[in-house]
Amino acid sequence: MEQGLEFEQFASSRAHRLFQVAYLMCGDWHQAQDLVQTTLAKMFSVWSRLRRGGGDDGPTIDAYARKVLLRNYLSQKRLRKSSEIVTTDLPEQASTPNDGGELRLVMVAALKQLPPRSRAVVVLRYLEDHSIEAVADMLGISPGAVKSLNFRSLAKLREILGEDRESLFHR
Numbered sequence: 001m002e003q004g005l006e007f008e009q010f011a012s013s014r015a016h017r018l019f020q021v022a023y024l025m026c027g028d029w030h031q032a033q034d035l036v037q038t039t040l041a042k043m044f045s046v047w048s049r050l051r052r053g054g055g056d057d058g059p060t061i062d063a064y065a066r067k068v069l070l071r072n073y074l075s076q077k078r079l080r081k082s083s084e085i086v087t088t089d090l091p092e093q094a095s096t097p098n099d100g101g102e103l104r105l106v107m108v109a110a111l112k113q114l115p116p117r118s119r120a121v122v123v124l125r126y127l128e129d130h131s132i133e134a135v136a137d138m139l140g141i142s143p144g145a146v147k148s149l150n151f152r153s154l155a156k157l158r159e160i161l162g163e164d165r166e167s168l169f170h171r
Contacts, residue, residue, distance in 0.1 A: 110157050
């Protein structure tokens, strides 16, 4: 099979899932699209090497794609940090959602309040269902650091969601 066609099939079958992960990490539709595009562009540039090295091992290529996406996300957050605008106005508290769509919006808003690495840990652990060791490998940190980030992130999410958190999940 021609490598261009092979990559096109890979990209079309994985782009939606990569977008979901990217969106939950960054909380911005357009930035998530950019992250996926950048990830796929970087993968295309090394596609022949990936295919030679990994053969038909889809999980290995998928793991590489997530790692590239994560590194792009964290890199962008470091670059944009200097352009953040601090405001004294807090956003209005979200009302209790009555459907899955509103629940997603509340959760995305809560995730956006976490620092980038913390957000990445929560998304990789609970959306992507990766082990602590796998997340540590993707982030290039120790499993203990992942556990610590995970614990603090979940505590912060509980604090952000406040009293409404019980009603969010028991509908």
